[in-house]
Amino acid sequence: MLGDTLEYFLALAATGTFTSTAERLGISQPALSKAVQRLERQVGAKLIIRTPRGAELTEAGRALHQRLLAVSRDMDEAVQQARDLGGGHAGLLRIGVTPATTDFTLRALLPTLTDERPAARLAFTTAFAGGLMDALSRRDVELAICPIPDNLDPALVAEALYDDPCSLMMAADHPLAAKADIGIEDLAAHAWAATRKHEYTRSQLERAFRARGLTPPPVVVEADTLDALTLIVSRTRLLSMINVGSVRAGSIPPNVLIRPTAPDRLDRRVGIVMRSGYLSPIAQRAREILGDAAVLQRQP
Structure with missing residues (x-):
């Protein structure tokens, strides 16, 4: 019985509504509600609250949900290990x-x-x-x-x-494009396009500026893909970084320059x-x- 109740709880957490969960499980909504109430009594805490948006997990519900997902993944891994050893x-x-x-x-x-x-x-x-x-x-x-x-x-x-060393990426008409020797102080004076705040290259870039006593330059556009960053650089006067090992022939817009100069401590x-x-x-x-x-x- 507990196994079915946990299955109902996981399904409800995934769908977010009693109606769709009951339809998916092939049971009535009252039966689903009773199963959730039974689980809450066994746990001793409120797990689900009804809102205008549907069913939402409480803090206790989120904790139980994450724990059950971890257990489910452990079971999947155990089954996979048995298959690996046997197959x-x-x-x-x-x-x-x-x-x-x-x-x-x-x-x-x-x-x-x-x-x-x-x-x-x-x-x-x-x-x-x-x-x-x-x-x-x-x-x-x-x-x-x-x-x-x-x-x-x-x-x-x-x-x-x-x-994988980092290089500087800029449009051909950027003010730094004609500069022969680009220092980190030059980079601090211009706006940037970069990955999100806590991604590796972004964090390394900010540490490199702080190590020189410089305030990290403003990042005015964030993007989650390399293609997006190169397109942004090609259409703006924003600087960005690119790892040379990821550059493929023909993948960089023709007006984007890749300069080998990069701030210290940015090789990955x-x-x-x-x-x-x-x-x-x-x-x-x-x-x-x-x-x-x-x-x-x-x-x-």
Whole structure:
């Protein structure tokens, strides 16, 4: 009975309304309401409140919801581990990549991994480093190929792959475009386009300015993709940063200049970040392939 009640609670938390949840579960709304009330009595706390917008979780409800999701992911991982041990090469690999590491990761893994494991499935998630750390914590991805955070969660481990230097990105008509030697003081005097506040490159940029006793320049446009940042730079007089390892021929608008000059301490170490503990066989093989590809990339 408790199993059904928890299933009803998770479904209600996902849909947000009693009507749609009851329809999805194939039960009546009164039966759903009684199940929620029964769970609240067992827990000893109010979990759901009705609002004009539907059903909302209380603080206790959110805590229980997150805990149940974690348990569900642990069960899924346990089942996957059993399948891995019994089935050999089959499995599902969920990989997180940043816009800057997508090209490296795809070229390294494909077609080698799919040729070796034809029964396996690969699922790629693209986000900036902060989003990938959250995805790892939620177990939405098993491996993340991204800049290694300075302060890594104790539940995560990282292996370095390669260094990815940053370069300055600006439109050809920007006031700094004709300047031969661009210093960090010059960069502090202009407005920027950048990733969101707590993303890795943005944080590194702000630390570089503060290390020189400078106030970080204003970021007037934020964007979550590399394509968006390059387009913004091409249509404005905003500065931005780009990791040269992510630049593909023909991907940068013709009026955008990439300058090798960058503030100190902005080079990034890209690596594989994963949860400590069990790693599926297919994830372990992907880890080996990526490591081999990184060695080749570092060779002159």
